[in-house]
Amino acid sequence: MEKGKISSLQMAIMMYPTIVATAILGVPSITAMYAKNDLWLSPILASFIGILTVYIAYKLHKHFPNQTVIQFSEQIMGRLVGKILGFLYLAFYIPVTGGIIRGYGEFIVDSFLVKTPISVVMASMVLLCAFAVLGGLEVLARVAQLFLPAFTIPLIILIFLLSPDFEFKNLFPMFEDGIMPSIKGAIAPSGYFTEFFLMIFLLPFLTDGKKGLKYGMMTVFAVMMTLVVVNLIVFLVLGESTISKVYPLMNVSRSISVGNFFENLESITMAVWILGAFIKISVFYYAAALGTAQWLNLSDYRPVIWPIGILLVEFSFWSFPSGMELGRYDLVNFPFQGLMMQTLIPMLLLVISVVSKRLVKKSKTS
């Protein structure tokens, strides 16, 4: 099916923008809504879900080294239940990818291309991602490698340019209402951390599979640090008004003015974000295409890439009359749905496969 091979470092480079890209835009205001000035703690708490998810994905990979979740769920649960479970995963990843594409389109149309129809913005992104996915896993990994500096360096520059505007008193008093607000603020970002389960679609194609766990954990740490830093700089600059902004990182980068020369830097934030969204959508798209092909027992995933592209755009509109509904869905549903599909069900699969292996061993010895 997939003949390409990637290293675990490449996997980490693909996963980092896959999680961070959409998170840096919306997470600051969502966490601030619940946690107020303690919003820096929420990503740290949420990262525990990421650690757990990576560990489960890696352990499942150890049990079934050459298979993705679509394949080994049939081995663990039997053919019928496994097929149903596989379908549930496709019915999860295809709409979620659609939601990400819609989020991308809403952001671009809201902030920059005000007069362009959103379907054009979204369809052109899907077209681009389809070409990347057609190239296969190795091409995706190299695209991610190529764009990683372009994605991270502007963010670091942004921190330096914003540092004169930091108001450290914004962060105090700490933990005024105890730790509960931070925990509640961690729920939304933990939804992003469950997306680490996508590793299960990449792990079978690693040349150095043993390092998969290490690099997975490093990615979780990198994502956690990025979110903490982004949350901090946004709140240090904007204070309580972070809550009322939809894309607070855009507002803070717009506020930069260094010597009347560096201005309107929100275009940099947008460029960085488009790169990240491109990688994120491509990785999700790849998982959806590979999963569909494996679920249908096809010989290749390339024939289904274009048809799935159409489905992705359609699912991005389905039941979402406007961006508002999507935002609500991402906040009140996705964290729980993501946790169920990407952490709890995999955990159940892992427990069942460990127990059944033990039982087989026991019946052989006795």
Next chain:
Amino acid sequence: MMRWGAFFATTVIVALIIIFQWPKIKQNSKKDKLAFFMLLLIGWVLSMFDLPNMAGPTTWIEALFKPFGKFMEQ
């Protein structure tokens, strides 16, 4: 109500996909071809509906996770 624009655009895109992909898919197995055309058909049929204002998988999932959603909206 049908959205004719979306329907016609999807029809054109489906036709283009078939025209450009057929030479590559011709040598694939029967199953691959069947999956290719079935998925295109699903996409094409879905384009006939007014998707944004229609209940769909996301609506059902929202109903399923309603208790948790209420907790987030407090």
